[in-house]
Amino acid sequence: MIVFYLISGGLELLFDNQKSLRIGLPLGTEQTSATMKELISFIVDAGILKERPELFKQNDTVRPGILVLINEADWELEGELDYVLKPNDEIVFISTLHGG
């Protein structure tokens, strides 16, 4: 399964300054596809995240202050961690901005 995801709001600094990645998920089977929860764990465990995992993931989900978008919608509208990924979904992890 291929998932396209983007990182912004400064989070890309944790990803070796990569803003967009297309990854194949070795998760799920023919019967069960991967969920957002598994994607977040995969990003950390597979070494896609390059440093300071605590600034990305806390308690199986993203840390406070990261907004997750699934195909241009707030992930809370899509089931959050339980959302089942589909091929070519666009996932965006975006860090809150506080500056002005």
Added chain:
Amino acid sequence: MPNGASVRVVAPGWRNTRVDAAHDAGQDAEQSAQQDAELDAELDAGRPAPPSWPNAILTGLVLAHAAALACLKGFLPALNDGPTASARPGSLLVLHPPTAQLRFWNTENSEIPAGAKGWIGQTPFEADAPWPSPRRSPRGDGYRVLVVGAGGIGSGCLPAMAQLLAGDPDQDEDAAAVPTLGIVDDDTVALHNLHRQTLHTRGRIGVAKVDSAIAALTELLGPRRQDRVRLVAHRLRLTAANALALFGGYDVVLDASDNAPTRYLISDACVALGLPLVSASAVRWEGHVTIYHGPRPTDAPPPPCYRCLYPVPPPPATMTSCDADGVMGPVPGLIGALAALATWPLLTHGRAPLAGQLAVWDTLAPRVRTVRLRPAAPDCPACAGGQDPGGAAPGRLPAADYAAFCGMAAAAEGTASCGLALVPPAMRVAWEQLLPRHGVAPRPLALATWPAAWPRGGVLDVRPPSEVAVGTLPSAAGLPMECDDGVDDGSPRRAQTMPWTLVCRRGNDSQRAVVALQQLGFTDVKDVPGGLTRWAAVVDPHFPIY
């Protein structure tokens, strides 16, 4: 081109290109074509024929040009300088939502033919209705708009808001309803952020930002219109103690602030008072604009407040700011201008197309991504699912200390507003206390004298090398795990038992370093609140602050 004519920067079919973020309803092509014809008839015949470029390219060029100019100077005076504008001082740029036309109205110039002035075209929400005034509130007096922050975003939105509220001096029906534009900021103009805070000038360094902003806006509005907006300076730091009383005098609030605790406070105060909140933020290459707790759309659930979206404050280490993380100068200006545009339908129609949506600009992947946000959360301690007016507890804030709520210390005087509180106060030492701690006055010592001058620990600069290169205390040095303190008792002292005082730029990283050294077994490590920024304020005014 005839003198004083309006300039139309559109290509044929422009109105059909998709550039209008605020566009609420579709418009059928037939009606569009008819409007085209009407508008063409109205406009003067002398306008230059638009080149037959693809619309998208022209659209992009014009928008990029307008955005760049807007960022540099605020919307309107800049256009007077631009190659496309024969408009005179005081011209008004209108991004017309239904058809996405850019039109320039020279509201200062009485030579404009009467028939060519005023609002033309459909309103965004009701077909064929005239544009309601962005000046006169339903109460009959002027609207009251409050902008919190006269920094980078304020520099983008304040000129645009002032122009919008001032309107056209030749439309007398609005003359009696004088809108109010309030500005809150407790900071003074400084050189190091003028690249983004374009409302301010080098000549006003040291002046209160609110006063500098009002000077700039007064000049911008010019003699015919400066009395048509009441500009009010609130030179104060927004706190839980003063926010409700201050906001109570306004109809809408724009958040152009620069730190997380203030953003929670502004949102909570707006919810408690039932005010819509236009929120803009920017860091590095990116900016966000949305409307929190805005008017409830008839066919949608109530939009969220800031707390609905971010119920738990982010860890202080991840809080971003333009000073600490840097920002491309035009980004906050662009985002501020977008925030002013988003305020417009809120005033004219009491509706907010951006409520419930977040507009995200990323310079490096350049487009405005507009995403749907979650509805208001029923268990939100502030808005209780978008209850209006007043949320969960009308007229009251759900928190008393927003800095503590966000895990931050109250800001020390002379330091940045956003202070990390990682180590207890007992483990911090002010510059003035270095003499009793290290036996030396807080003045630079030559590095060559180390460690003799620092027989028992010393002051260490923990900033990254790129920042140390800007300027440092000559006494700063790398920290050895073991060192010879000059006492010849046959055994090297362990550095872990010596007193060390850590400094950084503003007193945040030094706290993290204190924690890190403690984990390595250091027993007497402290840091200096405010860091080198504070050093510049109390010891050496020539120290380079960045």
